[in-house]
Amino acid sequence: MAELFVAGLSHKTAPIAVREQLAVEEDKLREILLNVHAAGILPEVMILSTCNRVEVYGVADVPGEARALAFRHLAQQRGLDLPSLEPMLYTKSGTDAVHHCFRVAASLDSMILGEPQILGQVKEAFALAQSCQTVGPLLHRLLTQAFAVAKKVRTETELARHAVSVAYAAVELARKIFGSLDGKSILLIGAGKMGELAARHLVDQGAFPIFVANRTWSRAQEMARALAATAIPFEEWVESLATVDIVITSTGASEPIVRTVDVQRCLHARRLRPLFFIDIGVPRDVEPAVNELEPVFCYDIDDLRQVVESNIRERQREAQKAEALVEREVLRFSARAQDVEVVPTIVSLRERLEAIRRGEVEKALAGLPNADPQTRRALEAMSQSIVNKILHTPTVKLRESSRSGHGRGWTEMVQELFGLGRERDEK
Amino acid sequence: MNPIFFDLALLGYLVATGLALAYLVQRGEAIHRLASLATLGGWVLHTLALVVRGVELGRPPLGTLVEAMSVVGWAAVLLTLGAERQYRVKVLSAFVLPLVCVSVVSTAWLPPGLSNLAPALRSAWISVHVILALLGISAFILNFAGAVMYLLQERQLKAKRPGAFYYRLPSLETLDRMTFRALTLGFPFLTLGILLGALWARTAWGSVFVFDPLALFSFLAWLVYAATLSGRTLAGWRGRRAAYFALLGFSALVLTLTAGLLLPGRHGS
Numbered sequence: 001m002a003e004l005f006v007a008g009l010s011h012k013t014a015p016i017a018v019r020e021q022l023a024v025e026e027d028k029l030r031e032i033l034l035n036v037h038a039a040g041i042l043p044e045v046m047i048l049s050t051c052n053r054v055e056v057y058g059v060a061d062v063p064g065e066a067r068a069l070a071f072r073h074l075a076q077q078r079g080l081d082l083p084s085l086e087p088m089l090y091t092k093s094g095t096d097a098v099h100h101c102f103r104v105a106a107s108l109d110s111m112i113l114g115e116p117q118i119l120g121q122v123k124e125a126f127a128l129a130q131s132c133q134t135v136g137p138l139l140h141r142l143l144t145q146a147f148a149v150a151k152k153v154r155t156e157t158e159l160a161r162h163a164v165s166v167a168y169a170a171v172e173l174a175r176k177i178f179g180s181l182d183g184k185s186i187l188l189i190g191a192g193k194m195g196e197l198a199a200r201h202l203v204d205q206g207a208f209p210i211f212v213a214n215r216t217w218s219r220a221q222e223m224a225r226a227l228a229a230t231a232i233p234f235e236e237w238v239e240s241l242a243t244v245d246i247v248i249t250s251t252g253a254s255e256p257i258v259r260t261v262d263v264q265r266c267l268h269a270r271r272l273r274p275l276f277f278i279d280i281g282v283p284r285d286v287e288p289a290v291n292e293l294e295p296v297f298c299y300d301i302d303d304l305r306q307v308v309e310s311n312i313r314e315r316q317r318e319a320q321k322a323e324a325l326v327e328r329e330v331l332r333f334s335a336r337a338q339d340v341e342v343v344p345t346i347v348s349l350r351e352r353l354e355a356i357r358r359g360e361v362e363k364a365l366a367g368l369p370n371a372d373p374q375t376r377r378a379l380e381a382m383s384q385s386i387v388n389k390i391l392h393t394p395t396v397k398l399r400e401s402s403r404s405g406h407g408r409g410w411t412e413m414v415q416e417l418f419g420l421g422r423e424r425d426e427k
Numbered sequence: 428m429n430p431i432f433f434d435l436a437l438l439g440y441l442v443a444t445g446l447a448l449a450y451l452v453q454r455g456e457a458i459h460r461l462a463s464l465a466t467l468g469g470w471v472l473h474t475l476a477l478v479v480r481g482v483e484l485g486r487p488p489l490g491t492l493v494e495a496m497s498v499v500g501w502a503a504v505l506l507t508l509g510a511e512r513q514y515r516v517k518v519l520s521a522f523v524l525p526l527v528c529v530s531v532v533s534t535a536w537l538p539p540g541l542s543n544l545a546p547a548l549r550s551a552w553i554s555v556h557v558i559l560a561l562l563g564i565s566a567f568i569l570n571f572a573g574a575v576m577y578l579l580q581e582r583q584l585k586a587k588r589p590g591a592f593y594y595r596l597p598s599l600e601t602l603d604r605m606t607f608r609a610l611t612l613g614f615p616f617l618t619l620g621i622l623l624g625a626l627w628a629r630t631a632w633g634s635v636f637v638f639d640p641l642a643l644f645s646f647l648a649w650l651v652y653a654a655t656l657s658g659r660t661l662a663g664w665r666g667r668r669a670a671y672f673a674l675l676g677f678s679a680l681v682l683t684l685t686a687g688l689l690l691p692g693r694h695g696s
Contacts, residue, residue: 155456156455156456162594173584176580176584176593177584177599179598179600179601179604180600271663271664272663272664272667272668273663273665274599274666291587294666294667294668295666295667297585299587303587306589310588310589314594
């Protein structure tokens with residue numbers, strides 16, 4: 001009996017050295033997919049290949065056999081042999097496979113909890129399998145549901161909400177201070193890569209205009225071009241403190257260049273508009289005491305790292321909520337899957353009885369050429385209600401049986417009793 | 428007061444408060460939906476209770492301070508439900524509902540007050556005076572809640588150790604805007620309410636400056652709010668300073684109501 005399974009390895013079971021050997025580009029993957037499918041033991045198959053996991057999703061009578069087949073093909077690409085991979089491979093089938101698939105798509109099995117790329121990668125893998133026509137009804141149902149669950153996790157929990165990189169954490173802090181970043185102006189002092197990255201993220205959120213100051217004028221101009229910013233002479237940045245909203249510093253200076261007195265002096269002109277310093281320089285570029293001025297917030301690199309750590313803990317807390325949600329969805333999916341198992345039998349049983357009914361009504365009417373419309377209607381109604389009454393109990397029983405896990409035995413028996421199997425094969 | 432509806436409304440508010448606080452701690456959309464539902468349910472029952480009360484009395488249920496407190500809570504809930512949607516501040520009710528519960532519970536425990544009003548207080552003008560003042564006060568409850576949230580969030584941002592409030596509260600900018608909006612909403616109502624009261628005092632008692640503790644404190648509160656408003660519009664006040672003034676103004680309002688309830692004066696109890 002064919003069932004859903006997933007087999008593979010991930011960052012949890014295999015070292016990077018193995019994972020990078022197995023990761024293959026799309027054309028190669030397409031070829032492997034077709035070859036595996038052609039072998040005939042996997043009526044449905046999809047391969048997910050990312051730098052953190054290589055997994056085969058499929059339907060097979062014997063998952064172990066299917067796994068060996070698929071990974072032999074995958075391993076051959078780089079001259080690896082299957083036995084060396086075996087200890088790193090896991091296999092899950094039935095409900096466990098559903099659970100695993102939902103967790104992967106929802107980014108609960110990722111190295112960085114809640115990272116957004118994995119869902120896109122699963123979607124690509126699914127699209128590839130679809131284009132190779134190796135997807136059947138079971139995988140289709142599984143994956144479309146997995147996408148829905150992933151979306152639900154994203155909207156109903158905050159698993160993917162809080163920044164886990166320093167640059168994004170700075171953006172998030174800016175949003176906690178300013179709300180929308182539309183039209184907030186930035187001053188970037190120094191030419192550090194990280195500073196530039198943070199500025200870019202802020203610009204993505206609508207921050208504008210940007211000013212760039214650097215001791216080397218040509219370097220300032222260069223960065224200004226890269227960021228669509230305005231270069232200002234290094235001696236003049238202090239004046240612009242009166243107007244900008246966010247200051248990013250990443251210079252190589254050995255002493256703080258932003259002094260509390262300078263900031264204090266500009267505050268009068270700013271009234272109480274908030275001013276946010278993102279100090280990425282090591283050693284620090286901004287005197288820590290500016291944080292004590294009323295509308296000024298100053299985060300150095302350690303502060304930002306601390307925020308990131310706290311965000312990671314927050315994601316872990318949210319992950320518990322997401323796990324519970326996924327488990328509920330797995331139960332719901334399995335319940336529906338079992339219903340699906342008996343539905344075809346119910347439908348063909350009804351079709352069979354309906355065919356008999358129609359035939360008999362026609363026969364009876366043929367013997368009553370003078371029957372008035374009323375009599376015809378009465379005959380139709382009576383025969384239909386007999387069919388419905390006969391079908392009622394078996395339908396209910398079949399559904400019940402599927403929920404208690406005995407669906408297969410019951411459907412076989414009903415098919416046998418009413419001779420339904422043959423008809424289905426003909427279709 | 429008619430116990431059934433008021434009790435049910437209070438029950439709704441208490442449940443809603445519990446859920447709103449749970450949302451603050453735990454989050455989860457389902458909890459928030461339930462909290463909103465309980466709030467709305469409590470508010471509908473509260474409306475019903477006020478209407479029934481008004482029909483029983485044959486006049487708006489605004490004659491005594493105790494009745495008025497209940498109406499303040501009623502209006503504050505309505506404003507909160509609106510503001511939560513407008514500013515997408517889902518945790519707002521966690522800060523407002525406890526205050527509403529206090530105001531509604533206090534009306535249940537305090538002596539019901541006179542149901543036969545002194546002749547001097549039987550006038551449509553009095554009702555208008557009371558309604559305006561109450562709407563003003565309910566807006567200032569939001570002003571206060573917004574200020575508290577602002578100060579909590581600002582502390583977290585200054586301390587650089589993100590804790591529960593950092594994640595749950597909206598941005599400083601949003602909180603400041605909401606606080607300011609509540610101030611501009613409440614101030615005209617309070618001003619007109621006080622003005623009408625003073626005019627009434629002159630007609631009824633012959634002088635604008637009748638000694639009355641409630642009137643005195645409410646004027647004090649008005650001064651604080653007037654100062655905040657001018658600071659905000661003319662001197663660019665915002666953020667922490669504006670929030671401190673919101674706390675100050677609200678303390679004056681609390682004193683006003685306490686004085687009205689506990690000290691003898693023209694507003695009765």
